[in-house]
Amino acid sequence: MFQAPRGTADLLPEEQKYRRYIESRAVALAQSYGYGRIDSPVFEDAGLFVRSVGEGTDIVEKEMYTFEDRGGDLVTLRPEGTAPVCRAYLEHGMHNLPQPVRMYYFCPVFRYERPQAGRFRQHHQFGVEVLGDPNPAVDAEVIELAWRLMHSLGLTDIRLFVNSIGDKESRPAYVQQLKSYYSERYENLCGDCRNRLDRNPLRLLDCKVLGCRAMGEEAPRSVDHLDPDSLDHWERLKSYLSAMQIPFEVDHRLVRGLDYYSRTVFEIQPEEAGAQSTICGGGRYDGLMEQLGGRPTPGIGFGSGLERLTLNLKRSGVEVPDLPAPSYLVANVGDAARLPALELASRIRQAGAGAILSSGTRALRGQMRQANALGIPYVVILGDDEIGRGEVVIRDMETSTQQTIPTAEFLQSLASDY
Numbered sequence: 001m002f003q004a005p006r007g008t009a010d011l012l013p014e015e016q017k018y019r020r021y022i023e024s025r026a027v028a029l030a031q032s033y034g035y036g037r038i039d040s041p042v043f044e045d046a047g048l049f050v051r052s053v054g055e056g057t058d059i060v061e062k063e064m065y066t067f068e069d070r071g072g073d074l075v076t077l078r079p080e081g082t083a084p085v086c087r088a089y090l091e092h093g094m095h096n097l098p099q100p101v102r103m104y105y106f107c108p109v110f111r112y113e114r115p116q117a118g119r120f121r122q123h124h125q126f127g128v129e130v131l132g133d134p135n136p137a138v139d140a141e142v143i144e145l146a147w148r149l150m151h152s153l154g155l156t157d158i159r160l161f162v163n164s165i166g167d168k169e170s171r172p173a174y175v176q177q178l179k180s181y182y183s184e185r186y187e188n189l190c191g192d193c194r195n196r197l198d199r200n201p202l203r204l205l206d207c208k209v210l211g212c213r214a215m216g217e218e219a220p221r222s223v224d225h226l227d228p229d230s231l232d233h234w235e236r237l238k239s240y241l242s243a244m245q246i247p248f249e250v251d252h253r254l255v256r257g258l259d260y261y262s263r264t265v266f267e268i269q270p271e272e273a274g275a276q277s278t279i280c281g282g283g284r285y286d287g288l289m290e291q292l293g294g295r296p297t298p299g300i301g302f303g304s305g306l307e308r309l310t311l312n313l314k315r316s317g318v319e320v321p322d323l324p325a326p327s328y329l330v331a332n333v334g335d336a337a338r339l340p341a342l343e344l345a346s347r348i349r350q351a352g353a354g355a356i357l358s359s360g361t362r363a364l365r366g367q368m369r370q371a372n373a374l375g376i377p378y379v380v381i382l383g384d385d386e387i388g389r390g391e392v393v394i395r396d397m398e399t400s401t402q403q404t405i406p407t408a409e410f411l412q413s414l415a416s417d418y
Contacts, residue, residue, distance in 0.1 A: 063112045102128070164237075166226050174225035260288040260291065272315075279305070328379070364381070
């Protein structure tokens with residue numbers, strides 16, 4: 001028997017309400033901030049992610065699904081959402097639009113990694129990107145959007161962590177100090193961090209191994225090595241967040257996992273934090289457009305995994321509304337009423353209400369049980385007598401009461417209600 005591939009999951013009908021709930025809240029909030037939706041291809045030229053995400057990252061080295069297609073092109077299933085949006089910005093000349101350009105998206109993301117709670121090899125993200133404005137007020141707006149989204153979903157026991165990792169001018173001196181610090185502790189580093197020491201020293205701070213995490217607590221801090229412009233950006237961002245009454249904590253180990261980040265980085269985590277607890281993360285990437293062949297264009301955004309959000313909604317006991325269900329089940333008494341029942345169900349739907357046709361091989365009692373099992377509040381009963389008189393019987397399943405009314409009157413009442 002075939003099963004879903006390891007690290008993937010079927011989103012069954014009973015689970016859909018969580019996904020639709022998150023999507024509806026996210027769309028409403030993003031649109032209120034002036035964001036428009038963008039959808040990019042599931043796969044892209046492999047070079048897009050090697051150039052943007054960085055050759056020394058775990059994503060490029062270990063996790064990307066990259067293959068040669070039948071035309072001989074090397075393509076990659078999307079491992080993150082930012083680079084494709086930036087590619088689209090450049091390809092479609094969005095620099096000609098009023099700046100900044102605000103976009104949001106929902107997309108599947110593919111990473112070959114060890115499956116765990118809330119993290120799959122195929123997972124889904126909601127993300128936003130703002131392109132064309134370097135002002136820290138934009139950083140504050142993006143962080144506010146992420147913070148408000150979590151609260152609108154009902155996730156209130158959360159913490160916001162922020163940091164500044166500087167820019168390409170100020171970072172080299174900091175990275176050199178970081179390398180010196182960790183070189184003195186080389187023997188205590190895990191295998192991955194020993195490789196990162198030369199190839200991507202900033203990622204040393206991001207290691208989840210306990211011993212490396214402890215070393216990271218005492219490591220040189222990026223905010224102590226900011227140039228004047230980056231320091232001004234950092235101080236203004238903190239003042240804006242305070243003015244917006246958004247509580248935050250400075251985490252000097254926070255660097256995020258992608259090479260393109262600069263200056264502002266942030267994460268939102270639940271109070272009950274674990275090794276893979278981040279429910280939203282992002283930051284600024286002012287040099288990314290240049291890496292992709294475009295002219296200098298500042299940008300900032302975030303991504304939030306829908307599976308991990310769903311997991312936290314359940315853990316937090318958030319009451320998520322059920323999806324709309326049919327209001328009517330059309331039951332027929334006798335085989336001769338089957339065709340008229342089918343036609344009536346269709347007319348109910350055309351009037352704007354939800355309806356399903358019962359399993360006609362069952363007796364009337366069995367059709368009533370079907371309505372109860374499906375949680376349908378009303379049963380429309382149609383038999384030979386009702387057909388002959390042009391009437392229907394409407395049974396309220398909650399009160400077990402019923403009334404007989406003309407079919408035309410019933411359909412007219414639906415049309416006025418819906």
